[in-house]
Amino acid sequence: MSVDKLASSPHFHPIPLIVRNSLQWISNSTLQSNPPFTPEGPSVWATNLIKSYFDKGLTREACNLFNEIPERDVVTWTAMIVGFTSCNHYHQAWTMFSEMLRSEVQPNAFTMSSVLKACKGMKALSCGALAHSLATKHGIDRSVYVQNALLDMYAASCATMDDALSVFNDIPLKTAVSWTTLIAGFTHRGDGYSGLLAFRQMLLEDVGPNSFSFSIAARACASISSYSCGKQIHAAVTKYGLHCDAPVMNSILDMYCRCNYLCDAKRCFGELTEKNLITWNTLIAGYERSDSSESLSLFFQMGSEGYKPNCFTFTSITAACANLAVLSCGQQVHGGIVRRGFDKNVALINSLIDMYAKCGSISDSHKLFCDMPGRDLVSWTTMMIGYGAHGYGKEAVKLFDEMVQSGIQPDRIVFMGVLCGCSHAGLVDKGLKYFRSMLEDYNINPDQEIYRCVVDLLGRAGRVEEAFQLVENMPFEPDESVWGALLGACKAYKLSNLGNLAAQRVLDRRPNMAGTYLLLSKIYAAEGKWGEFAKMRKLMKGMNKKKEVGKSWIEIRNEVYSFVVGAKMGPHIEWVHKVIDVLIWHMKDDGDVTDLDYIVDYLEGT
């Protein structure tokens, strides 16, 4: 009976009798020197069995068997390293490798390429560099497998691409795998442009592209939102006859979605003969970003065509509910997640936290966050942004400190979350402290978005002059969002001179933003400069584009009612007016009405 047959038998039990017997046989050294049944030696038998155990996910059984083998050769050790790596137990793979060295078994090229893959998985550059030096010492760094694995390990590390490039340049015979690994290295670290340049070089050097290189090339286009390059890649895919390869076409589909060409995406999807779950997930995720209700329809369509949603599907669907702010729908999705037992998936819980926060139910977010067994950086960030949006700035700040205490390294986005929280809670100096700590303690360079947050932080608190100084002294050219934040502050504090300057800077960069004229006109109105006010309004009317309309909506008994300022729609609009009157009356009663802007908006329908 072959090992494979044995392992795939429906009656397979972890250690069946026949295997116990074989173990005894392997341990029996007198038989070992003279194997009676098979032409291969007992370690061949054992290695095959180890591989089968790992394929079935039976790690324990593989280890037990391995421990009973008296003479372990390099192939057996390598099979263990490969086994652990294939089920993502990278640390155990590395432990195996060090034990192997301790028992003075010489590694070969198979061992080194496998252990380098484990180093990549551990994200342990130091282990990888050690493995590199060992490979060089044993002269097995001349295998192209080892070279490609080294390239992959360095490219995936958090260091620069320099080491990866020097390995790549030293590969005498670069294969398609070498090139694909290089392209993936650039692309996965966000440099899709260099990835595409490498892809072009690969073609120029007459290395035939295959499905692997096309899918990563499409991913590179997606990462830099280059529709024109993406279309060319799609054409080349067709030319090479790979238009039926599922992973390639999923990448192409994703590219169209990320470039915001949903029509091309839908057409591409319709033409696909070989669809799989990832195909559906890609399209649903694509629509979630720009047309969430369509994303929900696709979800139902997918179910009716017999596809079973997985965690990826539910993450996008949950995000769609968040975008639409439809709480009851989100709750049903949550129910579906629990029923399927997906409620242990961290990324999925993160999207549920975000959904409840965006649907107004921050207490549900908090409950999910507290009950999570393991929180990642995204969990903390999502909860912080949720708190900030609900005006709980102090809680957001507290969370940030707790996160650092728990040993998680903050990144740029989590700093944005905490700065935003400080901004909404008026914790200006606290926010400035975090801003400084970013560079000083964590070596994170602030980008446009961070500066926008800090300008907003100062501006909301009325420290507009300071905000202006910050903008003036930025280490790079501020973009329209930074100037826009300053303009917002000028509007709130009715500073027409500075506001005019900020508006000018916004318009220099984005001449078509009608909202800029609108803000400026409001500053003039507040100062009683009606001539200037009229000029702005005239400029606005002359523009083809209108400011994107702000909308509010509410879910009542399975119906979504949406409202636009000033719109005279719906049979219930007079009720809404009555409620607003009551609200204004209450606000006046509380002495809270300092800014009657909303009434101006309301009457004018802007």
Place this chain on the structure above:
DNA sequence: ATAGGGTTAG
């Protein structure tokens, strides 16, 4: 008997 690169979630 042991080794390679690609696709979906913030």
